[in-house]
Amino acid sequence: MVELLDQGIYLLKGQVILKDADKLELAEINNRLAYEGLEPLLEASIEQERARAGTIAFQILADHNRAEDKKNLRLRFDALASHDITYVGIIQTACASGLNEFPVPYVLTNCHNSLCAVGGTINEDDHVFGFSAARKYGGIFVPTHQAVIHQYMREMMAGCGKMILGSDSHTRYGALGTMAIGEGGGEIAKQLLERTYDISYPEVIAVYLEGCPAPGVGPQDVALAIIKAVFKNGMVKNKVMEFVGPGITNLTVDYRNGIDVMTTETTCLSSIWRTDEQVEEYYKIHGRSDAYRKLDPQEVSYYDGLVKVDLSRVEPMIALPFHPSNAWTISELNQNMADILHQVEAEGRKLIDNPNVTFQLTDKIVNGRLKVEQAVVAGCAGGTYENIVAMAQIIGKKSLGEFSLSVYPSSQPVFLELMNNRSIEKLTIAGASIRSAFCGPCFGAGDVPANHALSIRHTTRNFLNREGSKPDNGQLASVALMDARSIAATALHGGILTAATEVDFSSVVLPYTFNQEIYRNRIYQGFGKPHPEEDLVFGPNIIPWPKIRSLPENLLLKISAVLLDPVTTTDELIPSGETSSYRSNPLKLAEFTLSRRDPQYVGRAKAIQKMEQKRQALLEKGQGFEEIEELFLANLEDGQTAEQLQNLIINTGLGSIIFAIKPGDGSAREQAASCQRVLGGDANIAIEYATKRYRSNLMNWGMIPFSIDEDDKGKLSVDDFLYIPEIRKAIENGADKIQAFIINSHGKNAIDLKLENLSRNDRDIILAGSLINYYVKSNKG
Incomplete structure (x- = not known):
């Protein structure tokens, strides 16, 4: 089904894979090409660096690079996109940093907060703010229920050879010839201020598709098979996945989009596909023929690894709680159900680590089959035209009885065409609930199931509590990911897990x-038509970011959380769901930080923040530091003179820090970092960071992304202090390591903190204390 080759390969004419080939002679190459029935090459040899430039990714990155250095890229994007959980903070950041006008098309969609019922008027207040920003600065505003963010960008903004940056992790339009990246809001703000997105040139992994999917196998099945193969080994982490191979021709564009959007769950940086006549037809249908051009690897292209997928061998899949990579074929699950579910239960209980709730799946076994209580098909992954057409073909007008099925078409144009071809009619008569374009079921703000229920969904994620449960209140439900086709087959059988390949249906793609x-x-x-004379409209919940200090000479940090899970998602750092109503109020939102993972974190962080606020107040008044001397005396060197102690207090900032093994998998939401900063957080420590976007968010909020060796993780405990002398000097001077000291009742022990892969710009932002401070300083200077 999926084969991995974690070494460099050459691809000849986009079809022939050559392994272990540092340099090949013309005769060897042409013999292989002749065997494949292809024309010979004219080159006498292959040079790796030249062949690297033969990928589609290289061509697009080179076109968008503003630096002379091809290894350290400074990228400018063709368009930007944000939704109503992120755009308020982004615009406030950009305004505070000197924004005058949106320099490129910036799409503000309203597909996340539109159905939240928490907080009174504040969701619609955000939308009014967004519209006022689109008018003032020249943006594109997509009102609620019109389209989910990524469907609108596919339909109206993608283009072959373009690059798009979005403040949502599933910003992926590779199947349409567009390299798209999901990042935190700080990176969007940089683009609005006509700065660049700075990264080292990424490795490129070939995803070679061959064969043709069997009837009943959908894009989510292919995506889950790939995610299962590459997530845990990190093979594509922060790399570009380039889809090539003859199998692409056997997939419709909607099908390709469905696979592509899920590449986010591999932790790759971006994706790109070769394009063909089907993509050309897609753009023609959407009235944008000029957006098409053929993209192909050059005759010789070099890739840093290979993911080979035989589409004909992919089977219907199910990703069990609590990650898309926890995937099994449905047939495999049916054959070994008790054993697999026991295993998932054991792993899930470790992750939940809450005695107040019970996680159980084996009680869902009925006569040897898994029975689920609810099904949802929604968003940029599930709510596409062909997915819903296929569901209507499987279900027809047969009764769903008591089984709950909700279907969210991804945009109003898709909804209209589904009405025109009577797919909506069939599903409605059968008993499905048809909703508007909304991303809620992807992040816990729509169709929340009952306590202990299992929901199957064609959405993007099934992280813990992504469906909206609250373990601290004794509530726990869970989600398994499946393709819309198998969800329809399961709904047809009253919730008994059924692969779409087990039912007969006509899988004809209806024209669109x-x-x-x-x-x-x-x-x-409004792009290109700003109204600078107009004012932004602020609701009562929209407040500015609190003042953030610059990096002090030294830091004394309280370790306020230690997370030993193999991976810590952004949902655990700042919960999704009902908290989204408070995204425009940093102070209120920060109260939810780590609330479902370590409820005592906020109190610990606030306690040390209060001491820092007192320190700063005393500094401003020029008064003595007797009130806080004890904290320093208890944690730092003995035997200091009064003057030395005073200087130490003046130059040492107090704050909090968290440790996690591998934080940041999942959402691009910058609030996972900014909420820590609002509570006085100065840094994270990790063995490694799950995604570039989370690490970027930390730095854009002035937080230091430290890393340590695996052997040192046992040294860190909650309520210990971490003293980091001369940290400002280390950041300024480009140090890649600094010695710190863990202070607790056992004494004072040294630990080495690594400062890996920090660019000069990253360091300057950290020194300033935040991206906002950095730009304010730059504008003054």
């Missing part, structure tokens, strides 16, 4: 017509 009038009548198209 895109009605542009829907968007023309409703979307605000």
Whole structure:
């Protein structure tokens, strides 16, 4: 099904894979090409560096690089996108940093907060703010229920050879020839201020597709098979996945989009696909023929690894709680159900680590089959046109009885065409609930199941509490990911897990017509037409970011959380779901930080923050430090003179820090970092960071992304202090390591903290204390 080769390979003419080939002679190459029935090459040899430039990714990155250095890229994007959980903070950051006008098309969608019922008027207040920003600065505003963010970007903004940056982790339009990256809000703000996105040139992994999927096998099945193969070994982490091979031709564009959007769950940086006549037709249907051009690897291209997928061998899949990589074929689960579910229960209980709740799946076994209580198909992954057509073909007008099935078409144009071809009619008569375009079920703000229920979903994630449960209140439900086709087959059988390959149906792809009038009548198209004289409209919940200090000479940090899970998701750092109502209020949102993972964290962080606020107040007044001397005397060197102690207090900032093995998998939401900063956090420590975007978020909020060796993780405990002398000097001077000291009742022990892969710009932002401070300082200077 999926084969991995974690070594460099050459691809000849986009079809022939050559392994272990540092340099090949012309005769060897041409013999292989002749065997494959392809024309010979004219080159006499292959040089690796030249062949690296033969990938599609290289061509697009080179076109968008603003630096002379091809190894350290400084990228500018063609368009930007944000939704209503992120755009308020981004615009506030950019405004505080000197924003005058959106320099490139910036799409503000309203697909995340639109159905939240928490907090009174504040969701709609955010939308009013967003519209006022689109008018003032020249943006594109997509009102609620019109389209989920990524469907709109596919339909209206993607283009072959383009690059798009979005403040949502599933920003992926590779199947449409667009390299897209999901990042935290700070990186969007940089682009709005006409700065660059700075990264080292990423490795590129070939995803070679061959064969044709069997009827009933959908894009989520292919995606889950790939995620299962590459997530845990980190093979594609922070790399570009380039989809090549003859199998692409056997997939429709909607099908490709469905696979592509899930590449986020591999932790790759971005994705890109070769394009063909089907992509050309997609752009023609959407009235944007000029957005198409053919993209292909050059005759010789070099990749840093290979993921080979035989589409004909992919089977219907299910990703059990609590990660998309926890995937099994449905047939495998049915054959070994008790053993697999016991294993998942054991792993899940370790992750939950809460005696107040019980996680159980084996009680869902009925006559040897798994029975689920609810099904949802939604968002950028599930709510696409062909997925819902296939569901209607499987279910027809047969009764679903008491089984709960909700279907969210991804945009109003998709919804209209599903009405026109009567797919909506069939599903509605069968008993499905048809909703509007909304991302809620992906992050716990829609269709929350009952306590202990198991929901199957064609959405992007099934992390712990992603469906909206609250373990601290004794509530726990869970989600398994499946393809829409197998969800329809399961719904048809009253919730008994059923693969779509087990049912007979006509899998004919119905033609699609895109009605542009829907968007023309409703979307605000303001790019290039700013109204600087107009004011931003603030609701009572929209407040500015609190003042953040710059990096002090030394730091004395209280270890306020230690997370020993193999991976810590952004959902655990700052919960999704109902908390999204408070995204525009940093102080209120920060109260939820780590609330479902370590409820005492906020109190610990606030306690040391209060001492830092007192220190700063005394500094401003020029008064003595008697009130806080005890904290320093208890944790630092004995035998200091009064003057030395005073200087130490003046130059040493107090704050909090968390340790996690591998933090940051999942969402691009910058709030996973900014909430720690609002509570006085100065740094994270990790063995490694799960994603570049989380690490970027930390630095853009002035937090230091320390890392340590695996052997040192046992040295860190909650309530210990960490003293880091001369940290400002180390950051300024480009140090890649600094010695710190863990202080507790056992004494004072040294530990080495690594400062890995920090660019000059990263260091300057950390020194300033945040991206906002950095730009304010730059504008003054």
